Amino acid sequence: MPQKTPALDDNDFDRLRHELEVKKLEFEKEKEVNRVKIESEKLLQAQKDTKTRLISSLLVTIVVTVGLTLFGRYYEHRMSIEAEKSRKAEMTIQLINAREKANNDLRANMFKTLVDFYQKDPNKMSSVLLLELVGLNFKDTVLLKPVFEKLYQDETSSDDQKKALRSASRKIVNDQLVAIGQARDGEVCRMTLKLGDTKSAWCFPPLFVTLIEANEESIKLRTNSTEGFINDVESTEGGGEFDVNYFDMPMIDYTVSSTGNENVWRYSIVLERSSIEGATIAIAVLPQESYSAQMPFRFDEMMSDYINPKDQGD
Numbered sequence: 001m002p003q004k005t006p007a008l009d010d011n012d013f014d015r016l017r018h019e020l021e022v023k024k025l026e027f028e029k030e031k032e033v034n035r036v037k038i039e040s041e042k043l044l045q046a047q048k049d050t051k052t053r054l055i056s057s058l059l060v061t062i063v064v065t066v067g068l069t070l071f072g073r074y075y076e077h078r079m080s081i082e083a084e085k086s087r088k089a090e091m092t093i094q095l096i097n098a099r100e101k102a103n104n105d106l107r108a109n110m111f112k113t114l115v116d117f118y119q120k121d122p123n124k125m126s127s128v129l130l131l132e133l134v135g136l137n138f139k140d141t142v143l144l145k146p147v148f149e150k151l152y153q154d155e156t157s158s159d160d161q162k163k164a165l166r167s168a169s170r171k172i173v174n175d176q177l178v179a180i181g182q183a184r185d186g187e188v189c190r191m192t193l194k195l196g197d198t199k200s201a202w203c204f205p206p207l208f209v210t211l212i213e214a215n216e217e218s219i220k221l222r223t224n225s226t227e228g229f230i231n232d233v234e235s236t237e238g239g240g241e242f243d244v245n246y247f248d249m250p251m252i253d254y255t256v257s258s259t260g261n262e263n264v265w266r267y268s269i270v271l272e273r274s275s276i277e278g279a280t281i282a283i284a285v286l287p288q289e290s291y292s293a294q295m296p297f298r299f300d301e302m303m304s305d306y307i308n309p310k311d312q313g314d
Contacts, residue, residue: 125161145247148168177284183287186286189202198234206230207223221241221281248269254286267283
């Protein structure tokens with residue numbers, strides 16, 4: 001038989017009500033504690049977020065400030081470099097113009113003096129003296145070889161006059177060789193060749209020279225240079241042939257050749273001694289940075305370098 005549930009009296013109801021009230025208070029208290037805890041966590045997170053945003057903003061400000069400062073200094077540095085380049089270019093042009101004007105004025109006065117001197121006694125010996133003086137004072141300006149050759153080959157020229165022409169030419173050539181050898185990047189070397197010999201000079205290794213003809217007054221050479229290009233071979237077969245005599249002036253009678261690696265060489269071969277058996281020649285390699293009146297394009301190249309400078313490490 002089912003058991004009967006005992007009846008609850010008023011005391012039991014009061015006790016249960018009290019227990020419920022207590023549990024309700026505990027629940028409300030726990031709920032309030034959780035709410036406070038959640039609010040505290042939210043507040044802490046908000047503080048962290050605020051601090052993070054503040055630090056981020058500060059870092060961004062520092063980075064931007066430092067970046068702008070560095071960029072400003074770099075820009076000022078580049079501008080100062082460009083200004084210095086422009087100043088150097090302007091100074092160089094002024095110096096070159098001043099030098100050329102002074103040289104031209106001096107040469108004009110000297111040339112007039114020499115011509116006036118020659119007109120007082122126009123004979124062949126005074127012509128030789130005039131040529132010598134012009135060659136020594138206008139070494140990179142006046143092409144004298146045709147005049148020397150014309151006087152030397154003139155049937156009316158005596159042996160003494162021819163000897164004087166050779167002597168004057170030798171003085172001019174030696175003066176130019178010394179000037180080339182003393183210049184930066186300038187080189188001068190000599191070598192002796194017998195008929196049929198092929199050699200390369202130490203001062204200009206890419207160039208090979210063969211002596212194919214020789215007499216007392218001139219020689220014929222063949223090199224491994226063809227149409228302005230030096231072939232990378234140790235043979236001169238198929239190369240260019242040309243005559244050399246005692247009146248070739250290294251600063252004027254030079255050859256321009258390339259070795260194929262963008263290097264352009266200006267060199268001259270002059271005759272020092274010659275016989276039917278062989279000859280001694282001098283090879284002069286002209287300086288790379290030369291700006292004579294015979295090479296106006298070198299001035300144009302210099303101006304191009306200043307206007308469009310190659311990038312270089314600062």
